[in-house]
Structures are given as C-alpha cells and as structure tokens.
Amino acid sequence: MINIFYFFGQQMLLCFVPLMIVALAGMYSERSGIINFSLEGLMLAGAFAGAMFLRSMQTVLPGNVAYSLALVVAGLAGIAVMMLHSYSSVSLGGSQIVSGMAVNLLIPALTIVLARAILGVLQVDYANRFLIAEIPVLSAVPIIGPIFFRQTYISTFIGFIVFIITVVVFKKTRFGMRLHAVGEHPQAAESLGIKVAATRYRATAISGFFAGLGGLAFIVPNASEYAASVAGYGYLACAVVIFGQWQPIRILWASVLFAFMKTIANVYTVIPFFIALGWSTYVYKMIPYIATVIILIFTSKKSSQPKALGEPYDRSVK
C-alpha cells in the first residue's frame, strides 16, 4: 500500500512539475496584459529543440549536464517562438487569441517537417539516461524522501526553483510591480514613466523561456522521443492560469489538483480501488476536463483577471 502511495507521488510529480512551470510561464505574459494562448506551441518548440540538443550531445556530455543545458536550449527556443506572438500582440496590436492559436498550429507541423528534413523520420529520439535513482541523505527523510528524492529528475527541482523565483519576482521586485501595473492599467503605468511595450516584451520573453523549458521537462520524464505532441498540457496550463487566478501560490495548488487527476488517469490500472470500480479508461481521461469546467463555474464569478488582459495598448486612449 505504502509503495503504491510513493509510486503515485512520483508519478504525480511528473505531471505536476511541467504543468506548474508552464502555467507560471503563462502567468508572466498574462499579468502584463498579453493573453498567452500559445503555451502548447511553446512547449512543443522547447521540447523539439531540447530533444534535438539531447540527441546531438548524448555521446559528448554526461546525462544530467546535457539535460540541464537542453532545458536552457528549450527555453531559448520558447523565447524565439514567443517573439512571433509578442510582435503581433505588442507591436502590431493584433488579435492575441489568433496569433496564439497560429503558434499552436504552426509548431507541431513545422517540427514534423524539420524532423523529417534533418533526421529522415518524424520522431526525434534520444537516449533517456536522466533518471536520478536516489539522492543520498535526503532520500532517507520519511514520506518526502521517497517521493521527491528517489526515481526523480533534475527538472523537478528546477520546477520548484522556477516557482520560488516567480513568487519573489511578483512580490518583491520592481520589475514584478511594473509588470503588474502594465497589465492592470497601461495608460497609468505609462504616465509614471514605465515603458509599456518594453515591459510586455520582457514579460513575454520570460513566459516563452519557461514554457519552452516546461515542454522539455514534460517529455523527458515521460518518453524518450519527441513526437510532435505534449498531450494538450499547454492548453491545460491555460486553464490552470485562470483557475489559479493569476497568482503563483494559487497556480501551485491548481497544478497539484490537475496533476492529481491526470495521474489517476495514467496509473489507475495499478490501484486496487480504481480497478474495483471497473470504469472505462475514458472516464478517467475526461475527469480533469470536466472538473475544470465545474471548478471554473464556481470560481469565475470573482475573477481577479488583469484588467487590460487581451486589449492592445493604444497610447492615444486615456
């Protein structure tokens, strides 16, 4: 029984970490007033670039050095793709949903075309040797040890670092305050000397970096190849941002909840309780999505959405 509990905890982390990183990524952009519907595409871009890097470095660098660098590469790819969305949204005042959607449709197709052109096949495979069996000392801590410090990945810890950085940025730094001001009332922010466009570019660049990183952090623990899919996690992250009310700590808890439901869908076949229920696989697959709708019904009344979210900034409007 206790082994199932630990197994479930480890599996849940594999869903939780990328979901939280990507939702936090979305939050950076949306708090500055730019809807980031392109998270799915950014994850795919990061996963593709990271997988290509891992593939070419697998004989050169030791496992977790390569993985750490690949996460940076994935983040940079995320920034590059995000700039398409940012340019349309910030500089041209285009429809943010439309350019976000365009990125989501472009990247899977483009990565398939590129993978075929470079490798001759559709999948980008790499040797998956990044699992950390056990971290000494820490893994001996009761409960926490087996879940967090055994059978784990370096990206798990990076996920928590991203969370802490995000909390500090939004609570303690001048940049976080400016980002907030730009998303709530850009005209007022501009009148105080804050550059709206520059702040939004910075916020969306951070968003692109973390979303790309989250894309690779999703595929590495779950597969040993990139196959133009992150299983809709980017879309789910969009929902987590809204459910998390654009606040880091709430996003953390929202991600925990979603990861819990996703994990049940992934591992219910080894848990006696769920086997006894005898439900269809698809019931478990539907649960996270139905639950999102139900939760949003109860929470969307008192939404703390950034006031200027989705509105192109027009300096001439007072």
Add this chain to the structure above:
Amino acid sequence: MDKPEKASVRFLTSESAGSLIAAVITIIIGLLLGLLILLIIAPTIALPAFRMLLTGGFGKIGVLSGIGRVLYYAVPLIMCGLAVGFTLKTGVFNIGVAGQYVMGLFAGLYVGISCAGIFGSFTWLAAIIAGAAAGGAWGFIQGVLQAFFNLNAIICGIMMNYTGLFLVSMIVENSKGVYVRGRGWTEIVPDAAVIPRAGLNNLFGNSTAANLSIFICIALCIFAWFILKKTTLGYRMKAVGLNAGAARYAGISVRKSILVGMLLAGAFAGLGGAMNHLGASGTRYAITDALPSQGFAGISVALIASSNPLGIIISGIFIAFLEVGGVGMQSFGLDPDLVDVITSVIIYFCAFSFVFKYLYFKLAARLRRSE
C-alpha cells in the same frame, strides 16, 4: 467633390475589398514562406514539389478528378469554418469546433451503421441530421456555460473538445454492433448511409468521393449569410459581437445571441463531421486521443474569409485545394504537414490583417486624391 462615385471606385474603397486584399496578401505570404521552407529543406525538388502543391488540386488535365477530391475535402473545412465564423460575428471565438465535429461525426456514424434497417435508402439523411443534432447539442452546452456561468470561451472550448473526444471514444467502445472489438475502430458504414453522389461522379469520375454534401455546405453558408445580413436575429448577433455592453443597453439579450450562435455553430460543425465520414464509402472511425484537425483548420478558413459566410465557401475550397496538393507532394517524399505550416502562417498574419487593410486604404486614398 460631391459627384457620385463610380461603382468600381465604391467597391475598391469598401470594407469587403479591404478584407479581400488583406486575405490575398496573407495567402501570398503564407505560400512564399512555404516555398522558402521547401527551398531550405529540399532544394533539388523544391520547385516541382511547390508546383505540385499549387496544381495538384486540379488533378490530371481533362479528368478533373483533382477537383472532385477538392470538393470532398472542402466539406468539413467549410462547415468547421462556418462554425467558427458564425460565432465570431457574435463575438465568441469558438475553439470548441473540434469537439462539436467529433460528436456529430460519431452520431452520424452510429445512426448510419445501426439504423440502416429503419430508414432504408434515407439512412444517410437521418444520419447527417443526427450529426447536426449531436454537434448542436454539444455547442449548446458550451453556449450555456459561457452565457450563464460566465466561463472563458477559450478554456470552455478546449475542455469541451477533450471531453467530447473521450466521451465519443467511451461510447464507441461500448456500442455493440458499431464497434469492432480488438481493432479500436467502428464497422464500415453501409451503402444506404453513404451520401448520394448527386451526379458528381459523372463529372469527376468514380474514383473521387465528391457528393451531394458540397451543395448542402453551400446552401448552409447562404443560409448563414441570410441570417446575419437580412434578419433581426442576425442584426442582434452582430450588435453583440461589435459591442456587447452597448447591445445590452439597447435591450438585446447577449445570452440569447451566444446560445443561438453556439447552437447553430455546433450543428454546422457536427454536420461537417457526419458528412465527411458518410461522404465516402468504406470509412471507419478509429478511436484516437488526438483532436480532429478539421476543427482547427476551420479557424483558418473563417479568418481568411473575415468570417463572411459566402467568403467561407471560397476559403474552404482554397484550403482543401492546398490539402489535396499537399497529399500530392508525398510523391516527392515530403510531408503533407507543410500545408499545415502554410495555413498556420496565414492564420498568424490574419491576427493583424487590419494592418494590410489600413495600408491598402491609405494607398487607395492617395490614388484617389491624385486623380
């Protein structure tokens, strides 16, 4: 100054001309980028492959089989495009089209396979009506969530897409007589449920599946255009789309607009799904965890046409034409995914197509002044 302008001048300075020019510019940019990618990834075959992309839709000269294939491909694209464009007019971005499509597809197949004994040679009609009803119901549920519970339309659409997809997989698995156990797909649709060819096989040959449904599509686009252009309902829907606050102030029910828009859009998408799968004989539905691509292609179809239902007929046929050309590119060892790259680039430029419109009108104004 006050002399009446010529009809040609009036057209060239109209909003529609601006949209048309913007659409043509975005399409040209999309195609050029596609060509550029081809030149980079496969320089030796880039030009013949690109020619195939642009002309493959015509098929062999004199046989017209390509055109027939285009008309078959166009059916789901036009219907999904209409499902996106119709609600966009009332201010709702209908991301849930893929879910509505798959619901309609399943209902159509279910009725087509299991009710052939009841409806006889009209099974196809009953089946596509069932598809429209199922898609409409799914769209309506989404409309209720948006209108009464104030849910974000985008999130709601995504959730309804995946829920619909998995719900269909679950029902298919448990449908005796429809599902082929162990294979993960449905039975083949019986001939009575295949939509009649309406003489199109004489025109395009028996090898293509062009059928009556393309005419149904065109009729429904005209119907949608009529509602939006000539009825009070359509006027109200557009008022809500332009400014929901002002419309509410004028006594127009925003909720009703959203509900009607989503109900009809869902029915369009569902019908598209049913007509696509019942259009050709021998089709099956295989259980999948991936959303149908037609739902998202509908977004590009609607955006290229600026959501104008009559324009959607043309843009739907255009995207279908590229898809057929893309299939033809496989003979060069290239992936048809290049077509998705091109259409998504077009969508990207649609996000700010008003920039092209603005430039066009500025140019037009300068030309008029210099006259």
